[in-house]
Amino acid sequence: MDGRAVAPAAGTVLNALATGVGSAFAIDIDVTASVSLDPDTDDVTGEVVDHPGADTALVERxxxxxxxxxxxGEGGAVQTETEVPLASGLKSSSAAANATVLATLDALGRAEDVARIDAARLGVRAARETGVTVTGAFDDATASMLGGLTMTDNGVDELLFREEVDWNAVVWTPPRQSFSADADVNRCENIAPLAEHVADLAARGQYGTAMTVNGLAFCAALDFPATPIVDALPHAHGASLSGTGPSYVAVGERDALKEVKSVWNENPGTVRLTTTRSDGARTT
Incomplete structure (x- = not known):
């Protein structure tokens, strides 16, 4: 009873910590999950390849x-392999949960029977139960599971809309980690009026402006520098802090984003030029 699936990471348009409404878009950086089920046990063990100390409670759940x-009620083993830096703001937990849920359904022979959005809800439930997320991250989960750009109400796990987007993106990940569950929710709630404005902009399709306003506001709330966003703006349609950081993401035309990549490369960490993804999570 073996299964395997892949789910993409995502970047942020609107962080849901302020109001519970969030928006994210899938990017072409993957997490792969392999699941082997054993009907003779209900115990589950987990492993993250090349990260021996990583917490595996989420994927096990x-x-x-x-x-x-x-x-x-089968148990078994789950192994994940990630191109996404852990605790980087690029939705590695949502991608890992999605890939694991789909791989487990694949192992059961049920991957085509379960609606993708219902599969995403199972991963969100696991994230809440293991304390990985404050909001439930349904925005991140749907972007990763369904592909494209989504906006959700994380308070009730409702998908408000989904749109396919075809963007180039550049991502800078500094050499540090930032765990979503540790974010200062009270400070984020202080910028709720700005978050509501971002939601309105995104609902009107003004995604670049929306993510830039989001990024500037959440950099202030979460005490991250806004300089990378300002540096990107002459070349990008939009730029933001992704999630609760530390990564930043900018979107726009590929040649212009090469200029952003060059500027961001002056900082420590990893910079990569990639694209959005519309196909979401899939079995392999």
């Missing part, structure tokens, strides 16, 4: 929830 809902 994903396996348990899926087998309880769609199988017979």
């Amino acid at each position: 994903c396996v348990s929830l899926v087998t309880a809902e769609y199988g017979d």
